[in-house]
Amino acid sequence: MSQLDDLKNAIKSHLGELECVIGWEQGYDPLHATPLFIRTEADLDRLIIGPLAVHNLATYLPGFKGKKIGVVVKGCDSKSVIQLLNENLINRENVVVFGLCCDGVVSQRKIRAALPADPGFVESVEVGAQDLKISVAGQSATLKLSDVLADKCLVCATPDAIISDVLIGAAHTPAPAASLACQDEFEAKSDAEKLAFWQETMSRCIRCYACRNACPMCVCRDYCIATSRDPLWISQDNSPAENMMFQMVHVSHLAGRCTECGECERACPVDIPLMLLRRWMNKQVKDVFELQAGTALEQTPPLLTFKVEEERINERGW
């Protein structure tokens, strides 16, 4: 039986006890997936998994707090479930986790860049073990999956869900790359070069807040400082400085909480490489607090605790 059939059977056996199960279905064309809220057995016919099922569905869980719900997660998404549990934003007894052993997902940006022209509406996609065959306007192109994998998959140490009630698929032995070339290149820049880079990049930001809204750990909702008028922390002025200020607040708010799921960057409509900031912040947190968000249950995010002296920070030199 296929991994998809195993998943469907597992969901079917829990459906009666759950408000719904969140999975993926085909979106507006065969290349794009969209979240699927499964309430009946008939809905299961639309369920898909695989390299096109990119969304981190854990983002929906806090909105269902208090209801019994199921969610399908890849390894990276399962870290968001753990982090939400650690921050008491969801209750374990109310969530049934259908975990996948994952082979990676695509980056739609890399696919667009690899095709001769923006494909627009794609007619069909054949997903093979090693490649994707995409047909559009009577022409077809075959792309190697390894060339269009999301950056996070290249450095993924947790392809199999690390929390689950049901685990579907064969376990992997991950062999992640040590780092990403784009991150190394960014961090090698001088401070002046980094400033120039962000001034230029942030001039594209349209302050749509898709990065915030797609983030599973961004849960302030009506209290977000980006939208508060009283107090007025950040103006709506759409300048590179104010746009960067919003991102600096976002990344600081996510310090010790960001699971590097990549949803913020994926959701950005103007291709701002937000993960450069998130990865950098996560490195600092790992270095100082020896913590990676979402990798273990019952970890308290460092910025939700207070110690007069942290073991690995010696600010005053005493």
Ligand code: SF4
């Ligand atoms: S980061 Fe890991 S778990 Fe997430 S999609 Fe990529 S390979 Fe799968």
Ligand code: SF4
């Ligand atoms: S998603 Fe992109 S454009 Fe929208 S606010 Fe975030 S950085 Fe700016």
Ligand code: SF4
């Ligand atoms: S900041 Fe970005 S990478 Fe981090 S948890 Fe939120 S969406 Fe995921």
